[in-house]
Amino acid sequence: MAAVDPFLDQVTALLPALRAFGRSLCGDPARADDLVQDTVLKAWTNRQQFQSGSNLKAWLFTILRNCYYSELRHRKFEIEDPEGICAAQMSVAPEHDAKLHLRDLNRALQELPNDQREALVLVCATGLSYEEAADVCQVAVGTIKSRIARARDRLVEILGDDATEAVAPRSVIDSRPDLDTGSSRRRTVS
Amino acid sequence: MVMSEKIKPDPAAPVEPAEQVPEWLGNRLRRMFNDVMDEPVPDEFKALLKQLEEKERGS
Numbered sequence: 001m002a003a004v005d006p007f008l009d010q011v012t013a014l015l016p017a018l019r020a021f022g023r024s025l026c027g028d029p030a031r032a033d034d035l036v037q038d039t040v041l042k043a044w045t046n047r048q049q050f051q052s053g054s055n056l057k058a059w060l061f062t063i064l065r066n067c068y069y070s071e072l073r074h075r076k077f078e079i080e081d082p083e084g085i086c087a088a089q090m091s092v093a094p095e096h097d098a099k100l101h102l103r104d105l106n107r108a109l110q111e112l113p114n115d116q117r118e119a120l121v122l123v124c125a126t127g128l129s130y131e132e133a134a135d136v137c138q139v140a141v142g143t144i145k146s147r148i149a150r151a152r153d154r155l156v157e158i159l160g161d162d163a164t165e166a167v168a169p170r171s172v173i174d175s176r177p178d179l180d181t182g183s184s185r186r187r188t189v190s
Numbered sequence: 191m192v193m194s195e196k197i198k199p200d201p202a203a204p205v206e207p208a209e210q211v212p213e214w215l216g217n218r219l220r221r222m223f224n225d226v227m228d229e230p231v232p233d234e235f236k237a238l239l240k241q242l243e244e245k246e247r248g249s
Contacts, residue, residue, distance in 0.1 A: 004243060004246075005246050008243055008246070011239070016228075017227060019229070020223045020224075020227050024222070024226075033235075036235070040235070040238060041238070044242050105219070120211070121219065124216050124219045124220070125222065125223035126223060145210065148210050149210060152212070156212070156215070
């Protein structure tokens with residue numbers, strides 16, 4: 001699928017990364033792809049603003065992130081991964097499956113506050129530098145670092161610091177009332 | 191505030207992501223991301239890009 005236009009060519013090449021970033025933000029593949037569509041359109045509309053030679057990936061990620069937050073503001077109420085939550089509450093036969101394992105991570109990420117999830121994903125999954133991530137999120141590098149630290153702590157709580165592949169899904173499905181304490185880790189303040 | 195981050199004398203010193211996040215978690219995050227990257231791009235995107243390209247050619 002070679003586009004004639006070099007800008008579109010580069011955007012095309014970044015579609016997989018955009019889809020992956022979108023999905024890590026909102027957890028739902030269909031919503032994520034809608035966000036990416038909006039992103040491509042906005043990028044196209046504003047392509048004159050993009051300085052050729054500068055960081056297209058970071059620019060597109062910034063647009064996608066803005067679309068994500070804009071969509072959140074317009075949603076009447078936020079339901080995050082309703083099927084995932086409901087499925088977790090039903091009794092499920094334990095499966096030791098790598099895909100289930102990764103869905104646990106997806107679900108766990110959705111439990112994080114938005115700012116922690118995006119910081120963690122940008123630096124640790126998409127390969128952006130701290131500086132690039134700070135630009136995308138429009139905060140200082142130090143803020144990105146502290147958000148990643150909090151995200152890490154929360155994910156270690158949820159997922160357990162167990163490095164093995166076969167993690168029992170109950171680690172996510174079990175409710176964790178012991179966590180609902182005044183632990184400072186659960187502050188939402190950034 | 192929980193000082194769970196390793197204390198660094200210079201806050202501006204470059205920190206590798208690996209230092210902030212345990213290896214098992216970094217690996218899982220990257221694998222999750224790469225799994226989506228490996229998916230074929232849905233037709234809706236090809237159609238959209240084709241539309242935009244045609245607009246560009248038409249202008």
